[in-house]
Amino acid sequence: MGEGTGDNIGDMLRRVGGDTPLLEVRRVVKRFGSFTANDEVSLRVMPGEIHALLGENGAGKSTLVKIIYGSLQPNAGEILWKGKPVTVASPAEARALGVGMVFQHFSLFEAMTVAENIALALPNCKATRELSDTIARVSTNYGLPLDPNSHIADLSVGERQRVEIVRCLLQNPELIIMDEPTSVLTPQEADQLFVTLRRLASEGCAILYISHRLEEVRALCHHATIMRRAKVVAEADPANETVNTLAQLMVGNEIIRVIREKRKLGPEAILLKGLTQISLDAFGVTLRDINLSVRTGEIVAIAGIAGNGQKELFDALSGEEPVEKEGMVIFAGEAVGLMDINERRLLGAAFVPEERLGHGAVPALKLSENVVLTRHGTGEGIARRGFTRFGKAGRIVEKVTSLFDVRKGVIDPEARSLSGGNLQKFVVGREVERAPKILIVAQPTWGVDAGAAAVIRQSLIDLSRNGAAIVVISQDLDEIFEIADRIAVISRGQLSKAEDADTLTTEKVGLLMAGGAEEKGAAAA
Amino acid sequence: MLEAIILTIITAATPLLLAAIGELVAEKSGVLNLGVEGMMVMGAVAGFAVTVSTGSPLMGVVGGAVAGVLVSLIFAFVTLTLVANQVASGLALTLFGLGLSGLLGESFVGQPGIKLASLDIPGLTTLPVVGKIVFGQDILVYLSFAAVFGVAWFLNRTRAGLILRAVGDNHASAHALGYSVIGVRYLAVMFGGAMAGLGGAYMSIAYTPLWVENMTAGRGWIALALVVFASWMPWRAVIGAYLFGAVTVLQFHAQALGIGFPPQFLSMLPYLATVIVLVAISGNRRATLFNTPSSLGKSFVPDR
Numbered sequence: 001m002g003e004g005t006g007d008n009i010g011d012m013l014r015r016v017g018g019d020t021p022l023l024e025v026r027r028v029v030k031r032f033g034s035f036t037a038n039d040e041v042s043l044r045v046m047p048g049e050i051h052a053l054l055g056e057n058g059a060g061k062s063t064l065v066k067i068i069y070g071s072l073q074p075n076a077g078e079i080l081w082k083g084k085p086v087t088v089a090s091p092a093e094a095r096a097l098g099v100g101m102v103f104q105h106f107s108l109f110e111a112m113t114v115a116e117n118i119a120l121a122l123p124n125c126k127a128t129r130e131l132s133d134t135i136a137r138v139s140t141n142y143g144l145p146l147d148p149n150s151h152i153a154d155l156s157v158g159e160r161q162r163v164e165i166v167r168c169l170l171q172n173p174e175l176i177i178m179d180e181p182t183s184v185l186t187p188q189e190a191d192q193l194f195v196t197l198r199r200l201a202s203e204g205c206a207i208l209y210i211s212h213r214l215e216e217v218r219a220l221c222h223h224a225t226i227m228r229r230a231k232v233v234a235e236a237d238p239a240n241e242t243v244n245t246l247a248q249l250m251v252g253n254e255i256i257r258v259i260r261e262k263r264k265l266g267p268e269a270i271l272l273k274g275l276t277q278i279s280l281d282a283f284g285v286t287l288r289d290i291n292l293s294v295r296t297g298e299i300v301a302i303a304g305i306a307g308n309g310q311k312e313l314f315d316a317l318s319g320e321e322p323v324e325k326e327g328m329v330i331f332a333g334e335a336v337g338l339m340d341i342n343e344r345r346l347l348g349a350a351f352v353p354e355e356r357l358g359h360g361a362v363p364a365l366k367l368s369e370n371v372v373l374t375r376h377g378t379g380e381g382i383a384r385r386g387f388t389r390f391g392k393a394g395r396i397v398e399k400v401t402s403l404f405d406v407r408k409g410v411i412d413p414e415a416r417s418l419s420g421g422n423l424q425k426f427v428v429g430r431e432v433e434r435a436p437k438i439l440i441v442a443q444p445t446w447g448v449d450a451g452a453a454a455v456i457r458q459s460l461i462d463l464s465r466n467g468a469a470i471v472v473i474s475q476d477l478d479e480i481f482e483i484a485d486r487i488a489v490i491s492r493g494q495l496s497k498a499e500d501a502d503t504l505t506t507e508k509v510g511l512l513m514a515g516g517a518e519e520k521g522a523a524a525a
Numbered sequence: 526m527l528e529a530i531i532l533t534i535i536t537a538a539t540p541l542l543l544a545a546i547g548e549l550v551a552e553k554s555g556v557l558n559l560g561v562e563g564m565m566v567m568g569a570v571a572g573f574a575v576t577v578s579t580g581s582p583l584m585g586v587v588g589g590a591v592a593g594v595l596v597s598l599i600f601a602f603v604t605l606t607l608v609a610n611q612v613a614s615g616l617a618l619t620l621f622g623l624g625l626s627g628l629l630g631e632s633f634v635g636q637p638g639i640k641l642a643s644l645d646i647p648g649l650t651t652l653p654v655v656g657k658i659v660f661g662q663d664i665l666v667y668l669s670f671a672a673v674f675g676v677a678w679f680l681n682r683t684r685a686g687l688i689l690r691a692v693g694d695n696h697a698s699a700h701a702l703g704y705s706v707i708g709v710r711y712l713a714v715m716f717g718g719a720m721a722g723l724g725g726a727y728m729s730i731a732y733t734p735l736w737v738e739n740m741t742a743g744r745g746w747i748a749l750a751l752v753v754f755a756s757w758m759p760w761r762a763v764i765g766a767y768l769f770g771a772v773t774v775l776q777f778h779a780q781a782l783g784i785g786f787p788p789q790f791l792s793m794l795p796y797l798a799t800v801i802v803l804v805a806i807s808g809n810r811r812a813t814l815f816n817t818p819s820s821l822g823k824s825f826v827p828d829r
Binding site for chain 1: 682687688690697699819
């Protein structure tokens with residue numbers, strides 16, 4: 001890049017303004033009861049820098065950014081803004097300083113319009129036509145088109161994030177905190193986001209970027225601070241690291257490679273015979289003539305782009321939605337198509353739905369209570385003669401949390417207080433610990449960091465090798481090829497023939513996912 | 526005849542409208558206060574007591590509002606500061622209000638009250654047909670309409686109203702943006718208390734200038750039902766209040782005319798209508814989402 005031609009403010013600030021950090025966090029400590037979430041954490045963010053904050057789930061990243069944004073108060077340590085010590089007592093004060101935040105779980109008001117949502121974040125501002133014009137202008141300018149008058153409830157996840165970002169931008173921030181912004185985006189939406197972020201950085205705005213996706217951190221970020229178990233353990237220039245070395249810094253030791261031994265096939269455990277399910281929901285997918293056989297000792301993965309019948313297939317397998325004919329779903333030789341979930345569980349089946357918070361676990365209930373919810377009728381004596389034995393449930397919580405390394409602040413926390421990855425480990429562990437003969441699991445590692453994902457995947461493989469039949473419904477092809485013995489693809493409610501994973505490639509599965517399943521079926525017929 | 530019926534409908538509808546508008550604001554901020562009946566009856570006894578002691582019905586109106594606010598503050602403290610269950614606390618507030626008003630009002634039973642003066646503009650009030658209806662009402666009737674205007678404008682046009690709706694829609698997000706969820710809710714509950722107090726005062730100063738124990742006779746509950754009936758929109762509350770006011774009045778006329786219609790059935794109508802409206806709006810997920818405050822009845826504890 002020649003002198004003066006492609007130079008921009010961001011590059012200049014990073015070079016010249018190198019002495020005074022925009023934000024400096026010094027030895028910050030935050031405790032929740034006896035649990036220390038941040039232990040003498042220090043961090044320096046330069047103007048115009050895209051600064052990655054890396055760490056596993058529960059490493060303390062979210063706590064740290066909440067302290068910077070004023071939603072939490074530290075127990076010790078200090079925060080310097082442009083070299084001067086400041087106290088950030090509330091998010092409003094953080095915004096006044098010039099700190100904006102895009103939340104991981106969106107903090108938007110669903111019943112309100114885009115303009116109203118943005119007005120709420122700006123001081124003394126009403127949702128006027130003038131504001132709508134500004135929103136339209138700024139959003140188009142940054143390649144984030146938005147209709148100021150649409151209601152949040154009608155927007156897609158990607159569009160909602162745009163609202164958050166535009167809301168941030170209108171406050172003219174000098175630092176934007178982004179908590180796992182791409183975890184909810186499609187690859188195309190993520191690429192668009194990176195363009196916006198680079199442009200912001202080039203204009204001198206610093207970005208504190210939290211992500212699990214090390215590839216994108218390498219491509220995007222200028223600097224990285226890595227946290228592990230509440231402490232800062234390393235600083236790095238992501239461009240000089242590989243994904244593996246970064247992951248190693250995060251996890252602290254060699255990444256656990258998932259080991260897949262050869263399968264020893266047992267008898268047929270799951271059989272779907274011409275499963276057809278007409279969807280009554282206008283947005284649902286109708287399942288057509290699905291045939292699948294899974295034997296004990298193997299994992300069959302069902303790949304597919306979201307919304308091609310995965311939810312309907314899971315519901316038919318788990319019994320959330322009884323199917324048309326009893327014989328369409330057969331577990332271990334028994335026709336279960338009309339049985340409810342618990343009757344299927346009694347036959348040795350277990351189910352892990354896709355949405356961990358709200359479907360897999362009740363947010364406001366403790367972990368032990370969540371154990372009771374899926375295991376009260378499995379003949380383990382957790383519920384007897386109308387009484388619940390919470391002692392027993394508590395022991396299961398202890399076992400699951402230690403086996404799966406679920407990090408929690410108190411002995412028996414509410415499900416919603418766990419971070420996403422920890423809750424996912426718990427939800428999977430709760431079923432795996434029962435040693436089911438049949439396991440149906442949807443998106444087992446969605447939005448989970450590498451360490452936790454490895455633990456979950458390994459547990460699925462081990463379970464199958466100990467004589468369980470497992471169906472994994474997943475959109476993550478890396479995961480599928482890591483754990484599956486056979487792979488089938490679901491597309492528009494039809495399932496392709498399950499083929500040996502060794503004979504398939506990512507490209508081939510990708511092609512099937514894009515809608516080749518039915519043509520292939522037609523060609524074979 | 527028609528004029529007389531309309532005039533009585535207005536008197537029947539006004540206390541409902543006052544209390545409903547107040548509760549609507551409280552619910553828009555996310556607080557479900559089932560103590561409307563208790564606040565109304567306290568407003569009624571306080572309004573009557575102040576009127577009789579000072580000789581001024583206007584002072585009585587103020588007294589009713591103040592009493593409503595004071596009672597609502599108990600509810601606000603218990604549910605917002607001490608984070609008790611809103612449903613249980615609201616029910617308790619109603620029982621408390623009914624009991625306390627009976628105790629305080631014991632010496633006022635049977636005493637003659639003073640009726641709140643009606644507007645009398647020479648030339649206008651004497652106009653045929655519309656004169657008495659439009660220009661001959663008392664101050665609380667006009668106030669009830671002003672409140673509808675004011676609340677609709679406040680909720681939809683002002684920044685404070687936007688914040689109040691935000692708190693009711695998603696209190697966690699509102700807190701994350703730095704708004705005082707508890708503070709906003711205190712104010713909303715107090716407004717609800719003031720309006721319920723006015724509704725009660727209307728009963729004992731304007732409707733029938735008397736104090737009788739339990740004189741609100743379930744109007745607080747109808748006001749609560751009205752808020753849902755109106756799907757939290759001020760304009761629909763007017764329609765609801767006048768509809769239910771009309772039903773009450775027509776029920777008397779029907780009885781007077783000797784129509785053998787069970788009065789219990791008519792008293793049931795407001796609740797029946799509310800159930801039907803609830804079923805109707807729940808069918809439309811979008812409309813439900815946009816109108817119903819999502820945080821309604823949920824306690825808020827800031828995470829720090």
